[in-house]
Amino acid sequence: MIKSYKSFQALDRVAIAMMLFLSILISLMIWQGDAVRPIVRNFTWENKRIGAEDTAFSLTFSRPMDTKSVEENLKVCPVENKQETENFQDCPVLPGKISWAGRRMVYTLVAPAPYGTEYTVTLQGARDKFSETESKKREIQPFIGNFSSRNRALTYIGADEEYQGKLVLYNLTKEEKKVLTPKDLIVMDFEPFPNGEKIIFSARSSQNPDLLSAQIYTVTTGITYNTDKEPESPGKIDLILDNKDYQNLKFDLSPDGQTIVIQRGKRDNPGDFGLWYISMAENSNREKPTANRLQSQPGGDFLITPDSKAVAVAQGQGTAIISLEGDTSKPLDFLPQFGLVQAFAKNGSQAAMVKFNTDYTRDLFLVTNQGTQKQLLKTTGSILGCHFDPASPTIYCLLTQLVSQEQYIEQPYLVAINLKTLEQKPLLMLPPAQRNVQMSLAPDGLGILFDQIVEIEDNTKLPANFLKTDDGAPIATSSLWLMPLLPSGDQAELEIKPEQLPLIGFHPHWLP
Template sequence: MTTKPFLQPLDRVAIALMLILSLLIGLLMLQGDVVSSSVRDFSWENQQIGADDISFSLTFSRPMDIKSVEENLKIEPPLAGKFSWAGRRMLYSLLTPAPYGTNYRIQLQDAKDRFADKEQTKRVIKPFTSQFRTRDRVILYIGADQQDQGQLVLYNLSSEQKKVLSPKDLVVMDFKPFPDGEKILFSARTANNQDLLSAQLYTVTTGIPAKPDTPTEPAGKIDLILDNKDYQNLKFDLSPDGQTIVIQRGNKNNPGDFGLWMMPTTSDSREKPTAQRLQSQPGGDFMITPDSKAVAVAQGQGAAILPLQKDANKPLDFLPQFGLVQAFSKNGSQAAMVKFNTDFTKELFLVTNQGIQKPLLKTTGSILSCQFDPSLPTLYCLLTQLVSQEQYIEQPYLVAIDLKTGQQKPLLVLPVEQRNVQMSLSPDGLGLLFDQVVPQTNPTPSASTTLKTDDGEAIATSNLWLMPLLPISDTAISTIRPEKLPFIGFHPRWLP
C-alpha cells in the first residue's frame, strides 16, 4: 500500500504565490504610500455655463490639504469666488456670474494631500487641467428696416452671426426668451392687420442648443401656442423656469370681461396645452415671481401676490401701499416696487422678504423699468423727469442705484423726444441694451407704418445701443459711453 505525497503540485504553486504576494505587500508597506492624489471629477469639465451656474465642484481621490489646494488653484481668466469643503469635495462659488462669450482654463498642481506632511513626503497631486466656457453673448430685437421689418431678429455678438427667426407675414409685438435659450415666446399680429389687440402667441426656435454637442431643432420653427378667436391677448409673461405662461386676456364679445389666464408650456399628453382662467379679481400690470409659483399683479389700490393655480382668489400677500412691482431679484429676496403718491409723484422702494421697505428715489416723471444686477448690489432703472409741466414733456434717463448705500449714479440722459425707450440688462451684468425709437412725424397708411410702439405710435426707425457697465463705485463709470450697434431695430433683449 503506497501513500500520496504530502503536497500536490498545485499546492506547491499556491504556496509559492502566497509567499511572493506576502513579500510584495511587505515591501509596499515598508515604502509607504506612493500613489499621488488626483482630481476624480470636475463638474464643469468641457461644459457651457450660464448666469444660473454659480458654483463648480472638484472631487479628489483622497482627503486633501485645504490650504495647499486653495493656494494652487488657478482659473484663467480669473473668476472671483469663495471655497467650501465637504470631505474630499471642494465647492467654488462665484461672487458674480462668469462673463459671457469667454473660454476658461482651470489648473491645479503642487497641491498636497492631508497626509503628506505627517509622512514627511514631497508627494503632490497629479497635475490637473480642464476647460469650460460661458454662453455666447446673444441679443434679440424686432427689426425696423425694410429688410426685416417687424421680424424677430437674433444676433450673436460673440460669433457675429445674424438670424431672422420669424416670417415676414407676422409683425412681432413682444417676446420673452425661454431660460435655456432654445426657444422664444412671442406675440404677433399679421402684417396686413394694424389692430394692436389682434395678437396671437407663438414660439420659435433659435437653433441654439441648451448644452453644447446636444441635438436641437433648426432656427425659425414656428408653433402657434394661443389664438385670438374668442379672446384678445393683451399682455403675457413667461415664468423663470420656462414652464408656465400667464396671459392677460379680454373677451371679444364682452369688453368688460378680462383677467389673467395660465397655461403650461408642455403637456404629458399628446394634446396641446390649453389656457385656464385664474379665478381672481381683475388686475393691471403683472409679473411672475422668481420661484415660478405665483404672480404679482396690480390690483385695486395695491399689489397682490396670487398663487398660480385655478382658484387664486386668496392672495398669498397684499401690499396696499404699492401699486406696481417693477422687478424681482433673481433669488426672490428683494423687489423694486412703485408707490403712487397723491401729489402725482412716484416713489421707488426696495422691499425685502424680511419686511424691510427702503425708499430709493422719487420722481415727478415716470418709472419705466428696473432690473437687478445678478450679484444684487445694484439696481438699474430707466426713469423720466418732467421738464415741462404745462405740456407734460418727459426726459428719460438711466440711473444705477447702490442698494446698500442708496447712492444714485446717473448713467445717461436721453433726448426729450425719446419717450419710448426700453432697456435690457445682460445676464452677466456687464452690459445694458437700450433703443432709441424715432416716431413717424406724418404717418401715412403704408407699409412703413406697420411698426408701432406700445402706445400705438407709428415707428419710422430705431437705433440700438450697448453700454458697458462697471461697478457703481468705480470712478470710471462716469466716462463710459454707449456704443451704437449696426442694427436698425427696437425692443432689445438679451438671451439668457
C-alpha cells in the same frame, strides 16, 4: 521526496515566478510607504457651457487633501487662446469662495462668469492631508480642466426693410445673425425661455394693422446648452393661443419656463377682461395647451414672482399677490400703498415697487420679504424699467424726468442705485421726448441693452405691416445700443460710454 524546480509543469513554473515577483513588489511598496500621488477624480464643469444660473462647481479628490495647499494653488482663469493654458501663474482669477465636505471641494462664484469666455481650472503643488505628518511631499498630479460660458446673444425686433417686424437673434460673440420668424408675422412682444432653446412671442398678421389682433406663439432658437442634446432647427413655430374669442393684450413667462400668464379681453364684451394662465408642460408633446382663467379681480400690469408660483397684479390702488396654484379667488397678500411691481430680485428676497403720489410724482421703493420698505428715489416723470444686478447690491433703472410741464415732455435717463447706501449714480442721459425706450440687463450683469426709436411725426396713411410702438406711434427706424458695466456694479470714476450696435431694431432682450 522533494521535487526539483525543473520537474514542475510549465504552468507551475510561471505561477511560482509571478508569486515571487509580486512578493518582491509588495515588499518594496511596504518599505517605501504609500507613494501614490493624489489625483482629481471628478470635475463637475468639465467641458460644460455654463450660464448665470450655474453658480458653483466641485472637485472630488482621490484622498483627503491638505485644504490650505489646495486653496493656495487653485486657479480659475479666463483663457483667450489655447497657448495661455501653459502659463497660468499670473492669470486674472475668476473670484469665488471655497467650502469642503470630506474629499469634495466646492467653488462658489462670487458673481456670474462673464459670458463669451473660455476658462481653465488648474491645480498643481497641492498636497494630501497626511503628507506633512509622514514627512513626505506627495503633491497632487497636476490637473487642468476646461469649461466655457455661454455666448453673448441678444434678440430684437427688426426695424429695417429686410428684417421689418421679424424676430432676429444676434450672437455678439460670433457676430452671427439669424432670423427666427417669417415675413407674414409682425412681432409685437417676446420673452426668451430660461434655457434659451425657445422664445415666446406675440405677433399680428402683416395684413392686419390692428394692435389688438395678436396671437401667442413659440419659436425655436437653434440653441441648446445641454451637451447631450441635439438642438432643434431654428425658426420652428408653434401657435400657443389664438385670438378667435379673446384679444391677447399682455403676457409674462414664469422664471422656470413652465407657466405663461396672459391678460385677455372678450372680443364682443370689452368689459370682460382678466388674467389667464397656460401650463407649458402640456405642450411638451406639441399639442396645443389649454388656457385657464384665474378667478380673481381684473387688474393692470402684472409680473410672475421668482418662485413661479404666484403673480403680482396691480388692482385698484395697490398690488395683489395671486396664487397660480390652488385657490386663485383670494389674494395671498395685498400691498395697498404700491400700485406696481417693477422688478423682483432673482432669489425673491426683495422687489422694486412703485408708489403713485397725489401730486403726480412717483416713488420707487425697495420692499423685502421681511417687510422692510426703503424709498430709493422720487421722480416727476415715469419709471420705465428696473433690473436687479445679479452680483451686487445694485439696481439699474430707466427713468424719465419732466423737462416741460406745459408740453409734458419727458427726458429718459439711466441710473444705478446702491441698495445699501441708497446712493444714486446717473449713467446716461438720453434725448428728450423718447418715452418708448426699453432696456435689458445682461445675465452676467456686465452690460445694458437699450433702443432709441425714431417715430414718424406725419402720421399719414400707412400700410398694414408698418411697425408701431406699444402706444400706436409709427416707427421710422430704431437703433440698438450697448452700455458696458464694470463687474459688481462698481462704475468707479471711469467714464463709460454706450456704443451703437450695427443693428437696426427695437425691444432688445438678452438671451439667458
